[in-house]
Amino acid sequence: MYMIFKRLIIGGEIVEEEVVSMEVAEQKQAATAAMLKATDLAFVKCECCGLTEECTEEYIKRVRDRNSGRWICGLCAEAVKDELLRSEKRIGNEEALNQHMSFCKKFRSLSPPENPEFACCCF
Numbered sequence: 001m002y003m004i005f006k007r008l009i010i011g012g013e014i015v016e017e018e019v020v021s022m023e024v025a026e027q028k029q030a031a032t033a034a035m036l037k038a039t040d041l042a043f044v045k046c047e048c049c050g051l052t053e054e055c056t057e058e059y060i061k062r063v064r065d066r067n068s069g070r071w072i073c074g075l076c077a078e079a080v081k082d083e084l085l086r087s088e089k090r091i092g093n094e095e096a097l098n099q100h101m102s103f104c105k106k107f108r109s110l111s112p113p114e115n116p117e118f119a120c121c122c123f
């Protein structure tokens, strides 16, 4: 199996090191290529984890409609869904989103902000 080493070096120190399988790297490339082919793309930042994604205007609008005007990435959306399922008292989507956002903020304050993609709490 082919592996790629990814290293994040800040000030000469290795702060993050991860192994990405060739398959995952290729999937990511294919996804990026597919997105670049589409028109009306815009950059949008996740209001939870700060991840920036390039999405179609239509997709951005759909996500915003679902989350009271806030845009959250796919990973955070999954985490919010999880939050909803886990809650013993029946909370609404809005409250689950708020809970996840405060969790994310707490997590992010512990991580260096240079690389929000790897700081996302949802992995």
Ligand SMILES: [Zn+2]
Pocket (backbone or CB within 6 Å): 046, 047, 048, 049, 050, 051, 072, 073, 074, 075, 076, 077, 120
């Ligand atoms: Zn996110």
